[in-house]
Amino acid sequence: xxxxxxxxxxxxxxxxxxxxxxxxxxxxxxxxxxxxxxxxxxxxxxxxxxxxxxxxxxxxxxxxxxxxxxxxxxxxxxxxxxxxxxxxxxxxxxxxxxxxxxxxxxxxxxxxxxxxxxxxxxxxxxxxxxxxxxxxxxxxxxxxxxxxxxxxxxxxxxxxxxxxxxxxxxxxxxxxxxxxxxxxxxxxxxxxxxxxxxxxxxxxxxxxxxxxxxxxxxxxxxxxxxxxxxxxxxxxxxxxxxxxxxxxxxxxxxxxxxxxxxxxxxxxxxxxxxxxxxxxxxxxxxxxxxxxxxxxxxxxxxxxxxxxxxxxxxxxxxxxxxxxxxxxxxxxxxxxxxxxxxxxxxxxxxxxxxxxxxxxxxxxxxxxxxxxxxxxxxxxxxxxxxxxxxxxxxxxxxxxxxxxxxxxxxxxxxxxxxxxxxxxxxxxxxxxxxxxxxxxxxxxxxxxxxxxxxxxxxxxxxxxxxxxxxxxxxxxxxxxxxxxxxxxxxxxxxxxxxxxxxxxxxxxx
Numbered sequence: 001x002x003x004x005x006x007x008x009x010x011x012x013x014x015x016x017x018x019x020x021x022x023x024x025x026x027x028x029x030x031x032x033x034x035x036x037x038x039x040x041x042x043x044x045x046x047x048x049x050x051x052x053x054x055x056x057x058x059x060x061x062x063x064x065x066x067x068x069x070x071x072x073x074x075x076x077x078x079x080x081x082x083x084x085x086x087x088x089x090x091x092x093x094x095x096x097x098x099x100x101x102x103x104x105x106x107x108x109x110x111x112x113x114x115x116x117x118x119x120x121x122x123x124x125x126x127x128x129x130x131x132x133x134x135x136x137x138x139x140x141x142x143x144x145x146x147x148x149x150x151x152x153x154x155x156x157x158x159x160x161x162x163x164x165x166x167x168x169x170x171x172x173x174x175x176x177x178x179x180x181x182x183x184x185x186x187x188x189x190x191x192x193x194x195x196x197x198x199x200x201x202x203x204x205x206x207x208x209x210x211x212x213x214x215x216x217x218x219x220x221x222x223x224x225x226x227x228x229x230x231x232x233x234x235x236x237x238x239x240x241x242x243x244x245x246x247x248x249x250x251x252x253x254x255x256x257x258x259x260x261x262x263x264x265x266x267x268x269x270x271x272x273x274x275x276x277x278x279x280x281x282x283x284x285x286x287x288x289x290x291x292x293x294x295x296x297x298x299x300x301x302x303x304x305x306x307x308x309x310x311x312x313x314x315x316x317x318x319x320x321x322x323x324x325x326x327x328x329x330x331x332x333x334x335x336x337x338x339x340x341x342x343x344x345x346x347x348x349x350x351x352x353x354x355x356x357x358x359x360x361x362x363x364x365x366x367x368x369x370x371x372x373x374x375x376x377x378x379x380x381x382x383x384x385x386x387x388x389x390x391x392x393x394x395x396x397x398x399x400x401x402x403x404x405x406x407x408x409x410x411x412x413x414x415x416x417x418x419x420x421x422x423x424x425x426x427x428x429x430x431x432x433x434x435x436x437x438x439x440x441x442x443x444x445x446x447x448x449x450x451x452x453x454x455x456x457x458x459x460x461x462x463x464x465x466x467x468x469x470x471x472x473x474x475x476x477x478x479x480x481x482x483x484x485x486x487x488x489x490x491x492x493x494x495x496x497x498x499x500x501x502x503x504x505x506x507x508x509x
Contacts, residue, residue: 005066005067005068005070006066006067007066007067008064008066008073010059010062011059011062011064011066011071011073012066012067012071012073013051013052013055013059014052014053014055014056014059014078014081014082014085014145015052015081015142015145015146015149017048017049017051017052017055018048018049018052018085018088018138018141018142018145019138019139019142020048021044021045021047021048021049021051021135021138022048022135022138022139022142023135024044024048024135025041025044025045025132025134025135025138026135028040028041028044028131028135029041029131029132029135037131038096038098038129038131041131041134041135042092042096042134044134045092045134045135045137045138046089046092046093048138049085049088049089049092049138049141050085050089052081052082052084052085052088052145053082053085053086053089056078056081056082056085057082059073059078060078060504061075061503062074062078063075063506063508064508065151065508069151069152069214069216070150070151070152070154070155070214071146071149071150071151071152071155072149072150072151072285072507072508073149073508074506074507074508075503075504075505075506075507076148076281076284076285076350076354076504076505076506076507077148077149077281077285078504079354079500079501079504080145080148080149080277080278080281080354080357081145081148081149083277083354083357083358083361084141084144084145084148084274084277084278085141085145086358086362087270087273087274087277087361087362087365088137088138088141088274090362090365090369090479090482090483091137091266091269091270091273091274091365091479092134092137093475093476093478093479094265094266094269094270094365094368094369094372094475094476094479095107095133095134095137095266095267095270096134096475097266097372097472097473097475097476098129098473099470099471099472099473099476105129105175106174106175106176106264106265106266106372107129107130107133107173107174107175107264108129108130108173108174108175108178109129109130109175110130115178115179115182129175130173133170133173136166136169136170137166137170137270139162139163139165139166140162140163140164140166140167140170140270140274141163141274142162142163143159143160143161143162143163143164143166143278144159144163144274144275144277144278145278146158146159146162146163147159147160147163147278147279147281147282148277148278148281148282148285149281149285150282150285151214151215151216151285151289151508152213152214152215153203153206153207153213153215153218153239153286153290154203154213156199156282156286157196157199157200157203160195160196160199160242160246160282161196163275163278164192164195164196164246167188167192167267167270167271167275168185168188168189168192169185170263170264170267170270170271171184171185171188171259171262171263171264171267171271172184172185172186172263173264173267174262174263174264175264176379177262177379180261180262181262181263181264182262183258183262184258184259184260184261184262184263185262185263187255187258187259187262188255188259188263190255191245191254191255191256191259192246194242194245195242195243195245195246196242197242198238198239198241198242198245199238199239199242199243200242201238202234202235202236202237202238202239202240202241202242203235203238203239204235205231205232205234205235205238206218206231206232206235206236206239208231208235209221209231209232209235210222210232215285215286215289215290216289216290218290218291219289219290219291219292219293222291222293222294223293232294232297233297236291236294236297236298237301239286240283240298240301240302243279243282243283243286244283244305246275246278246279246282247275247276247279247280247283247335247338248275248276248279248331248332248335249305249309249332249335249336249339250305250308250309250311250312250313250332250335250336251308251312253309253312253313253332256328256331256332257320257325257328257329259271260272260324260325260327260328260331261322261324261325261328261382265324265368265371265372265380266368266372268324268368269364269365269367269368269369270365272327272328272331272364272365272368273360273361273362273364273365274361276331276334276335276338276357276360276361277357277358277361280335280338280342280353280357281357283342284342284350284353284354285507287342287345288345288350288507289507292345295345299343299345302339302342302343303343303432303435305339306336306339306340306343306435306439307336307435307438308336309332309333309335309336309339310333310336310337310438310439310442311438311442312329312332312333313329313330313331313332313333313334313335313336313442313446314329314333314442314445314446315445316329316332317329317330317332317333317446317449318445318448318449320384320449321383321384321385322382322383322384323371323382323383323384323387323453324368324371324382326384326449326453327364327367327368327371330408330446330449330450331364333442333446334360334408336439336442337356337419337420337423337439337442337443338353338356338357338360338423340423340424340427340432340435340436340439341353341356341422341423341426341427343427343430343432343435344426344427344429344430344432345430346426346429346430347502347505347506348422348425348426348429348430348505349423349426349427349430350505350507351422351426351498351501351502351504351505352419352422352423352425352426352501353423353426354501354504354505355418355419355422355494355497355498355501356419356420356422356423358490358497358501359407359415359416359418359419359487359490360416360419362415362482362483362486362487362490363404363407363408363415363416363483363487364408365479365483366400366404366479366480366483366484366487367401367404367405367408369472369476369479369480369483370397370400370401370404370480372470372472372476373394373397373469373470373472373476374386374387374390374397374467374468374469374470375467375468375469375470376467376468381467384453384456385463386463386467387453387456387457387467388456388457388460388461388462388463389457389460389461389462389463390456390457390462390469391457391458392461392462393462393468393469394469397469398457398458400480400484401453401457402454402457402458403484403487403488404483404484404487405450405451405453405454406450406454407487407491408446408450409443409446409447409450409451410443410446410447411447412491413488413491413492414487414488414491415486415487415488415489415490415491415494416487416491417491418490418491418494418498419490420439420443422498424436424439424440427439
């Protein structure tokens with residue numbers, strides 16, 4: 001007789017709020033009149049995110065495994081779920097922006113219409129938009145939360161698919177430059193296929209070795225068995241490749257810059273911030289809980305991958321002439337900094353990595369929100385030359401973007417400096433001094449291309465036919481204000497959040 005697993009609905013409440021909002025969003029699409037859908041979907045999606053954020057605060061400190069040990073409710077899971085909910089609120093605000101000054105909605109009116117046809121051109125002039133983006137984003141965020149909390153490799157694989165499939169669709173829904181957007185969606189789909197294939201193959205091999213997909217069961221098998229290590233090592237390698245693909249880590253970053261450039265910028269912000277948080281949440285749980293006693297197998301590999309990622313991200317960002325591609329390679333470099341903390345395999349490494357993910361996510365969403373504001377006749381002005389003299393056109397926008405760039409560079413009194421400081425300290429304590437030196441050199445290289453943009457905005461003359469700076473709508477303004485305030489606060493007074501991360505840095509057994 002099969003017993004039904006016990007379910008802690010309280011512990012799962014953040015996930016249930018987000019997935020519940022996604023399901024309600026599907027019903028809204030079916031039953032609410034078209035004219036009322038946009039406002040209804042926005043309220044439902046924001047309600048799900050805010051409900052998740054409140055529930056995380058209410059159940060903080062809870063430690064348990066639920067649904068037959070498949071999902072963990074512990075400090076890291078709740079901290080990352082709260083981070084994802086907060087970033088989800090900011091991302092939903094950007095997705096919902098449809099101010100006329102910003103070109104209206106960024107999403108196509110009808111995705112199934114072939115690009116370039118007469119009907120496509122006609123729909124491009126209408127205010128109508130795909131409101132399905134809200135439940136799609138909610139489904140993706142719910143999958144991300146499960147991905148970071150999964151204590152079972154099979155559940156983690158299901159969560160990987162739940163978070164990935166909506167993102168493939170969102171990447172291809174741009175109203176302008178539709179072919180570029182559809183190309184980005186196809187590339188992201190192929191990239192996701194590689195991720196799923198490697199992860200699933202690694203899962204099968206680990207199951208063949210350990211006889212279980214439960215992370216703690218894998219840990220116990222690895223600690224006390226005389227079986228050959230071949231299945232174990234190859235399976236772990238496959239798992240890591242799948243997870244590193246999703247995290248956008250070099251050399252598994254193929255097509256990531258193309259996807260960032262082609263997707264609607266609000267979707268790029270969502271992917272860049274939230275997907276990285278979820279991917280590294282899963283990496284931390286798999287390595288620390290499932291393979292924490294086998295670091296001889298994965299620590300040298302991640303050491304080398306971190307070095308390659310830092311070099312590739314920092315050096316290739318120097319050569320970019322498009323703002324979104326530059327930020328894409330910047331995200332690859334930041335993945336290297338995050339790996340620097342992950343390698344520590346300690347409580348300090350866990351807490352510092354979680355803090356870095358929070359600071360990175362807030363700064364990234366703010367950066368892409370600013371990119372949405374600088375526009376030319378064809379939409380967003382992506383080429384760096386078009387940003388020349390931006391400070392003379394709009395000192396406030398240039399100042400906010402400079403703040404985010406300085407934070408990404410890790411300049412003191414910004415959240416980026418605090419984040420880098422804590423991950424470097426954790427790596428040093430774990431004996432990874434040479435990696436920290438390389439990371440510091442990469443930071444210096446990265447600072448050059450960030451500051452190059454600031455110099456371009458403040459010390460170059462604007463072109464006569466240069467782009468305009470759109471007046472942000474209320475939703476974008478709120479998102480930008482929260483991101484900018486958090487960037488300053490986490491740089492000037494990070495103590496409370498650092499203490500929170502330290503308290504949360506304990507996986508449930």
